[in-house]
Amino acid sequence: MSIGLSIHDLLTPVAVIDEKIMETNISVAQEYFDRIGRNFRPHIKTHKIPALATQQIAAGAKGINCQKVSEAEVFADAGFTDILITFNMLGSARLERLKALHSRVNLQVVADNDVVVDALAATFSEDLPLNVLVECDTGSGRNGVQTPAAALELARKIDACPGLTFHGLLTYPKPSSETDVEAFFAQTIDLLKQADLECAVVSHGGSPSLFDSDLVPSATEHRAGTYIFNDRSMVRAGMCDFDDCAMHVIATVVSRPTENRAVLDAGSKALTSDLLGFDDHGLIVEYPDASIATLSEEHAVVDLSGLDEKPEIGERIRIIPNHTCVVSNLFDKLVFHRDGAVTRIEHVAARGQVV
């Protein structure tokens, strides 16, 4: 299929992945966690492609992290057996599918409230108990119990359910909050110890804090997704350089209506509208001083003010997205290459799973 095919011949917009950069990203992260003696559990939300998770496991990752039952099902079908779903499970349709999944893989889920624990307890039984981690809000302001005391209380509740096993703690931190995370974890571990509750796993997470995971000594594992491709937000976080970004969206300059305006054939349906704190919608590798100012669904309007050399109509350019995880979710297929030569085309298998 790929023989002779070049990424320069592909219809744009298209999301391409540099195999060499991706391989380096996988091994650099794994080596870090090997060095600090911590389990690493890649989050597959970034790529949703079983073949890539196989590479992550081969490098030494302990298992995988999914965000949805439907993702976990795709990866279970592909042979993955150690799966953590970091989401509160609620609703009969979801719980039924979770139960079916639990019968065939080594599964862990999270909970941060009584309603979720009750729903899990009503679904699972002591002949095959489900491992449950207590999710802790260590400052990100999303899910999670608010205090170590609340974590203990929920752990006790889980421990009292015959169909559930309290398995440990988990957080998705805000960036650069290692001190807060460590304090929350350490205090909770202390409370659990006093209560004689075994805490097998202490799961820390996030790509923006990837190489600072050693600053949270209580953690036993780290979860991260974005690091496999990297993106503009990871460069901003100081975790990599632009040369370490494996994903590019290739687009074509289709119009130059005015001196300082270029229009690309990649809009919010290729790049997403996810600014992630940036002022514009991605970095153009060939014109880093240009600004992708606004997006329509299939158009990007680029501000060329202040550029000496400006792109011409018909020119193909490469965009490093602000946030890679939401870009792969828009494409049915990602194209992989080495130095521009297509090596494989992978189906983004776990995206768009509905009903």
Place this chain on the structure above:
Amino acid sequence: MSIGLSIHDLLTPVAVIDEKIMETNISVAQEYFDRIGRNFRPHIKTHKIPALATQQIAAGAKGINCQKVSEAEVFADAGFTDILITFNMLGSARLERLKALHSRVNLQVVADNDVVVDALAATFSEDLPLNVLVECDTGSGRNGVQTPAAALELARKIDACPGLTFHGLLTYPKPSSETDVEAFFAQTIDLLKQADLECAVVSHGGSPSLFDSDLVPSATEHRAGTYIFNDRSMVRAGMCDFDDCAMHVIATVVSRPTENRAVLDAGSKALTSDLLGFDDHGLIVEYPDASIATLSEEHAVVDLSGLDEKPEIGERIRIIPNHTCVVSNLFDKLVFHRDGAVTRIEHVAARGQVV
């Protein structure tokens, strides 16, 4: 398949479409254009589902509008024969596919610059010439020639190519710019008349200006997509009420970490990050005073400050998205219903077409 299935049983998040509201939206728009005596060409980008375009054509629409060759291919396969692609066509892969498409449907495309016209001219020949409209920038600041004089010049160039036929003018306006649009069109039509160039089509567009199309008397047709479902942006534009919004994203409240925070299981991979000028990420029908403040990929954090009655964990709520066209693009399937009873599940057939 749908017998007995209720939208209340579906795993969330899920995008559902109320058939009755959609049918009304289709007929109300068509009746307006029938009344003002103007052709209506629905843009399929909003749904990407051939069965819905069939309903739009049955109501009286003249043909369909696509934004990409890959979309047009899916609709040609489904039997649609009158297709306008409102995008500059460039690149050998795209032009080859365009040529194949032209051999089997009545096709029109746009151009706003010489490079695109040259590329089209090199692809098509006089035995089966391609209809080309000149795209005009009437104030939206995206694609388009900047002046009536430039429109004439490009029309002349198209007319001089044996493989191309100058077919008319097109604009995608900024909202409430009917006066600017009419002035641009009228001046250009005048110039074309003086130059003896026939202008068969004058295509106006946009859902936010749908029911003001009569304020552009020079136009011969109108293109619009969003109107079929409507959304929060259409309510803001004064084109409809919330009761006229056919699409809802159903989500579940999965956490209530604090008094004023709820977390939903619908994030940027269900709602998109497209603010479209709003401060938050959609309207919760059951809690219109709540604010969907931030999105992660699979979480929405909702601010409940100031609400007397607050949602409980496990509750299912309905969200009217800011921008419906980007939401349907995230889901592989849309679920249709009447009063909650599922009537059909349609594949979003023309999304995610790559390579």
